[in-house]
Amino acid sequence: MSSDNSAPLSRRQFITGAAAAVAGLTIAPGVFLLKPAEAAQKADGPRWGLLIDTSKCADGCTACVRACHEENGVRSLGRPETDAQWIRKVNLTERATGHQHSLPVMCQHCENPPCVDVCPTHASFIRPDGIVLVDKHSCIGCRYCMMACPYKARSFIHEKLTDQKPHAPRGKGTVESCTLCVHRIDRGERTTACVEACNRDGHKAMTFGDLHDPDSEISQRLRNYGSTTIRADLRLNPAVRYQGI
Amino acid sequence: MTLKTHFRDIEGRSARYVALLGGLLVLVALGVLAALMKGSQGHYITGMNNQVVWGLPHIFAILLIVAASGALNAASFSSVFGRVAYKPLARVSGLLAMTLLIGGLVILVLDLGRPDRLVVAMTHYNFKSIFAWNIFLYTGFLAVVAVYLWFMIERRMNRYVPIAGYTAFIWRLILTTGTGSIFGFLVAREAYDAAILAPMFIAMSFSLGMAVFILVVLATFLGTGRPLGDLILRRMKNLLGIFVAGVLYFVLAYHLTNLYATRLHGIEAFVLLNGGIYTFLFWVVQIGIGSVLPLVLLFHPVWSQSRRVIAAAAGLVLVGGFAQLYVIVIGGQAYPLEMFPGYDMSSSFFDGVVASYVPSLPELMLGVGGVGFAFLLFALALKFLPFLPASLSDEHVDPHADQSGTRTAAAGA
Amino acid sequence: MPSVLTRAGLSLPALLAGLVFFALSGCGKVEPPPASLLAEARGDQCVEPTDVMRREHMQILMHERDEAKRYGRRNPDHSFVGCVDCHVSPTANREDPSTHFCMACHEFNAVRMDCFQCHTDRPSDAAPASHRNVDLHESIERHLAAHADASTNAVEVSIP
Numbered sequence: 173m174s175s176d177n178s179a180p181l182s183r184r185q186f187i188t189g190a191a192a193a194v195a196g197l198t199i200a201p202g203v204f205l206l207k208p209a210e211a212a213q214k215a216d217g218p219r220w221g222l223l224i225d226t227s228k229c230a231d232g233c234t235a236c237v238r239a240c241h242e243e244n245g246v247r248s249l250g251r252p253e254t255d256a257q258w259i260r261k262v263n264l265t266e267r268a269t270g271h272q273h274s275l276p277v278m279c280q281h282c283e284n285p286p287c288v289d290v291c292p293t294h295a296s297f298i299r300p301d302g303i304v305l306v307d308k309h310s311c312i313g314c315r316y317c318m319m320a321c322p323y324k325a326r327s328f329i330h331e332k333l334t335d336q337k338p339h340a341p342r343g344k345g346t347v348e349s350c351t352l353c354v355h356r357i358d359r360g361e362r363t364t365a366c367v368e369a370c371n372r373d374g375h376k377a378m379t380f381g382d383l384h385d386p387d388s389e390i391s392q393r394l395r396n397y398g399s400t401t402i403r404a405d406l407r408l409n410p411a412v413r414y415q416g417i
Numbered sequence: 418m419t420l421k422t423h424f425r426d427i428e429g430r431s432a433r434y435v436a437l438l439g440g441l442l443v444l445v446a447l448g449v450l451a452a453l454m455k456g457s458q459g460h461y462i463t464g465m466n467n468q469v470v471w472g473l474p475h476i477f478a479i480l481l482i483v484a485a486s487g488a489l490n491a492a493s494f495s496s497v498f499g500r501v502a503y504k505p506l507a508r509v510s511g512l513l514a515m516t517l518l519i520g521g522l523v524i525l526v527l528d529l530g531r532p533d534r535l536v537v538a539m540t541h542y543n544f545k546s547i548f549a550w551n552i553f554l555y556t557g558f559l560a561v562v563a564v565y566l567w568f569m570i571e572r573r574m575n576r577y578v579p580i581a582g583y584t585a586f587i588w589r590l591i592l593t594t595g596t597g598s599i600f601g602f603l604v605a606r607e608a609y610d611a612a613i614l615a616p617m618f619i620a621m622s623f624s625l626g627m628a629v630f631i632l633v634v635l636a637t638f639l640g641t642g643r644p645l646g647d648l649i650l651r652r653m654k655n656l657l658g659i660f661v662a663g664v665l666y667f668v669l670a671y672h673l674t675n676l677y678a679t680r681l682h683g684i685e686a687f688v689l690l691n692g693g694i695y696t697f698l699f700w701v702v703q704i705g706i707g708s709v710l711p712l713v714l715l716f717h718p719v720w721s722q723s724r725r726v727i728a729a730a731a732g733l734v735l736v737g738g739f740a741q742l743y744v745i746v747i748g749g750q751a752y753p754l755e756m757f758p759g760y761d762m763s764s765s766f767f768d769g770v771v772a773s774y775v776p777s778l779p780e781l782m783l784g785v786g787g788v789g790f791a792f793l794l795f796a797l798a799l800k801f802l803p804f805l806p807a808s809l810s811d812e813h814v815d816p817h818a819d820q821s822g823t824r825t826a827a828a829g830a
Numbered sequence: 831m832p833s834v835l836t837r838a839g840l841s842l843p844a845l846l847a848g849l850v851f852f853a854l855s856g857c858g859k860v861e862p863p864p865a866s867l868l869a870e871a872r873g874d875q876c877v878e879p880t881d882v883m884r885r886e887h888m889q890i891l892m893h894e895r896d897e898a899k900r901y902g903r904r905n906p907d908h909s910f911v912g913c914v915d916c917h918v919s920p921t922a923n924r925e926d927p928s929t930h931f932c933m934a935c936h937e938f939n940a941v942r943m944d945c946f947q948c949h950t951d952r953p954s955d956a957a958p959a960s961h962r963n964v965d966l967h968e969s970i971e972r973h974l975a976a977h978a979d980a981s982t983n984a985v986e987v988s989i990p
Contacts (some may be wrong), residue, residue: 249461251461252765252767253466253467253468253767253773254460254461254466254467255467256467257467257765257766260764260765260766260768261764261765262756262757262762262763262764262768262769263762263763263764264757264760264761264762265760265761265762266759266760267759267760267761268759277756277764277768286603286604286605288543289543289545289546290545290546290547290548290602290603291543291546291548292538292541292542292543292546292548292549292552293537293538293541293542293543293549294541294542294543295541297900299900299901299902300901300902301902305899307899307900308948309895309899310534310537310541311530311531311534312529312530312531312532312534312535312537312538313529313530313531313534314529314530314548315470315471315530316546316548316599318467318470319470319471319603319605319606319750320603320604320605321605322604322605322754322756323754323756324467324468324754324756324766324768326467327467328460328467328470328530329459329530330459330460330461330465330466330467331458331459331460331461332458332459335950335952336948336949336950337950337954338911338914338915338949338950338953338954339911339954341948341949341950342948343947343948344459344530344947345459345460345529345530345531345947346530346531346948347530354902357902358898358902358904402756402757403605403756406604406605417757533944
């Protein structure tokens with residue numbers, strides 16, 4: 173039994189040694205993640221955003237979804253679980269009251285996007301005008317951004333694609349999401365496919381505009397009527413804002 | 418004074434060794450085939466989808482990576498904590514740590530959507546991403562352990578072994594912290610976003626690594642007919658028991674903390690009560706046959722004397738660890754994101770419903786391929802370099818040990 | 831014996847140098863694409879002289895790619911879509927390189943590119959009208975004549 177006598181000592185030494193090391197090391201990584209909130213504030217230049225008035229969003233209407241997917245060449249391949257969806261209609265039922273309504277959800281183009289934080293290769297990035305995109309030239313398809321996104325906004329391309337739209341390159345093995353119709357914005361247009369479709373159908377539930385321009389329609393509406401964001405508790409400051417949730 | 422330990426490479430001509438290599442090569446071939454299938458077809462042939470984006474390959478990979486860090490236990494006990502009994506096992510411990518890590522990394526890389534862009538991952542770093550940090554931690558670990566092994570094998574460098582040992586020990590703690598933080602830093606999902614995941618992964622690395630190491634030591638010594646005393650084995654199984662209890666402690670603390678917060682009752686009910694396969698895996702596999710049963714086996718006064726029981730307990734710990742990672746990785750993704758607290762939600766994109774995930778054959782093939790690759794490297798290294806001590810009989814381990822405690826020596830062998 | 835050794839010692843570096851020269855002269859040599867494809871180019875002229883495009887199209891695309899993607903500063907003259915619009919036939923298929931302007935040349939020169947894994951391999955709706963009715967032979971002759979100079983100095987081109 174003498175051989176066992178040394179065991180408690182070794183365990184104690186071992187565990188205290190390990191615990192001290194762990195305590196020191198677990199704190200360290202967090203330090204890098206702190207960033208002054210002001211650093212991201214760049215008031216010069218536009219910040220493109222959307223305002224969605226859910227009281228005007230019609231139940232069962234999917235005009236914005238169809239327009240987006242048509243515009244960007246996103247098609248179903250008959251496998252719902254792996255098919256990409258850049259925008260979808262979400263139906264909500266309040267548990268306490270039974271009140272029902274629906275609203276479109278797409279990439280929320282956060283000011284502090286978790287997908288950009290976690291991307292190992294800088295493939296997820298935010299443009300100076302606030303649009304969050306995936307650079308498919310450097311996306312390695314690790315899907316960590318999909319784990320990190322609180323809005324389930326991203327899709328992974330699970331199979332080979334053909335017949336992409338010239339302005340919306342998409343390919344197997346990379347991650348993608350709503351681009352806020354960046355090709356239109358870069359052409360100088362000031363609307364997106366979803367907003368256009370919603371207006372065409374007469375619902376006028378969606379407004380596109382520059383959140384930094386105090387005179388823009390979207391800024392005035394936000395100032396006059398207020399708004400909220402999805403998962404406001406995360407303080408990500410999305411550029412897609414909602415009324416009537 | 419311990420007796421001088423002699424290290425000898427294995428001959429590697431026996432039919433058993435060749436058969437082992439053949440078997441491992443088959444596993445590797447299965448993995449390569451799976452990777453080719455994924456590369457040409459895309460990920461739709463797997464069970465992974467836009468809801469459950471990380472699947473079986475990631476469980477295999479994390480299991481291997483976590484176990485790799487823990488496989489270094491024996492070397493650390495010897496170099497850092499001065500337990501001479503483990504010194505003869507330090508080399509094989511370092512070697513196993515390296516090969517397990519390589520196996521895990523190969524799985525991760527081959528599961529990427531664009532494995533051909535590995536060079537992008539190696540040249541473009543986002544230092545805010547714990548994933549990018551992990552690339553450094555993993556490659557750095559391989560380098561540190563390689564130097565550590567060199568110092569141990571090269572007589573002139575022997576005096577630097579303690580420095581290398583300390584570096585490797587600290588590095589492995591940071592490495593597992595990084596692996597746990599991949600999940601710990603995910604603020605979006607209820608199951609993750611917890612600082613305790615990092616120390617929990619460290620505890621898991623100790624227990625899973627010890628379990629693999631015990632099995633590997635048993636297999637290599639019995640397979641090569643080298644003497645293996647019960648003294649070292651008994652120490653390792655006692656430590657394994659303590660590590661398993663340590664993991665249980667972190668699991669308990671994690672769930673108690675979550676149960677206190679009302680907003681997390683949904684995910685807790687999902688894992689603990691009504692999650693179907695995940696609840697089963699948690700209670701029956703992870704807690705029951707992966708933690709409690711091994712603890713009973715390892716500390717039972719009679720049963721724990723048998724090598725078969727110790728091996729079985731180590732195997733069960735690995736099964737439990739697999740189940741635990743399944744619950745963490747898959748369960749955490751299957752539970753729907755709560756975007757609108759207080760609302761039920763539904764959509765065509767599987768919002769508000771538990772996501773389905775059925776593991777597929779290619780994923781399993783890729784996973785076992787990585788495991789096969791790790792052990793193939795291990796088996797080949799044993800043949801070409803002197804990693805394995807010629808004997809681990811009790812007088813080699815600790816000549817002062819009371820011989821009465823080792824009477825049952827070959828009972829289960 | 832010594833003299834043989836000396837001779838071998840002298841000739842070995844020469845041989846190596848010759849080999850290196852041979853290898854270097856081979857790499858970076860840009861061959862014109864098969865003539866059958868040239869008829870498909872539309873519009874009057876390319877955005878840059880042909881020899882510049884042959885040598886530097888990859889640098890131009892790569893350099894301005896990040897500007898366009900990350901900052902939205904797009905140069906319509908150097909856009910990837912612009913290349914495809916002018917050079918690729920609406921009926922081309924990347925799976926059959928002989929029908930595809932870009933793929934044919936890349937295949938011929940054994941330079942791998944993965945642009946078309948994501949980008950569409952066909953011209954957009956805004957592409958200039960096709961010159962299909964132009965006489966094929968006449969078009970090839972004209973092209974070869976116009977770029978006879980370019981092909982002679984193609985050997986100097988090397989891709990780092």
